[in-house]
Amino acid sequence: MNIENLSQNKSFDGWHKQYRHHSSRLNCDMRFAIYLPPQATADNIVPVLYWLSGLTCTDENFMQKAGAQKIAAELGIAIVAPDTSPRGEGVADDSGYDLGMGAGFYVNATEAPWRDHYQMYDYIVTELPDLIESLFPVTTQRAIAGHSMGGHGALTIALKNPDRYCSVSAFSPICNPSNCPWGEKAFSAYLGKDREAWKQYDACELMEQATQPLPALVDQGSADNFLTEQLMPDRLESAARHINFPLEIRIQEGYDHSYYFIASFIEEHMRFHAQHLCEH
């Protein structure tokens, strides 16, 4: 397998590393980051938390700003941070920050010109875990989490694949993309005008139909600029309540949309995932 190590930094007795590889699903070269805690050795494999970032991010934002390595090293959990879209020359893009590169929305695009590369759903659900599990000292126990567009990605991917993940959590997720400006713009482009096709990637719609529960935690800052227009966690909460889904949504007073918020609660999310990863 053609995979290139781009950087490595020791961190809390483990290693943060960046890699480039060719993604056959995305039809381009991709970069991802992995944090391997000290417990991950040739003789000992550890579970993995996949972190999906938000609009404009790469593999670097979470690893540099969230401060998750210390707790991952304590708990013995690896963290994988993929990029947020396909990249490179020849990959379709848009001048807006909320469409195209940096804004893949974790869907499989069906519309031209996006469909040639924008297959982020398949990349995150199968191609990347297959690669991680074949090359690194990790188990097939997975948790998934994310922020904003990545919170939408984590929730929809977990709700669609409850057998593949032990738990899911999100910070400030886009909860009902079919009915907010960010989601409507991206889904129209990637999936076309037929709103029926959007439902398969909408956490509120998927929640209504969920038949298999998995532990789910959402944190949302009350001072988030995007709360009422884009994120709308109240809709996800009522969908979950309707079917008795084990979702905890916490409104955190005074916090905004930034990584300062994520850094404040990432330890609680890591401990939440550790508890469920260890059950299996």
Ligand SMILES: N[C@@H](CCC(=O)N[C@@H](CS)C(=O)NCC(=O)O)C(=O)O
């Ligand atoms: N650029 C946009 C918002 C982009 C944004 O807030 N991105 C979030 C995810 S939705 C992020 O994580 N940004 C990168 C960072 O803070 O490191 C704006 O200013 O309105």
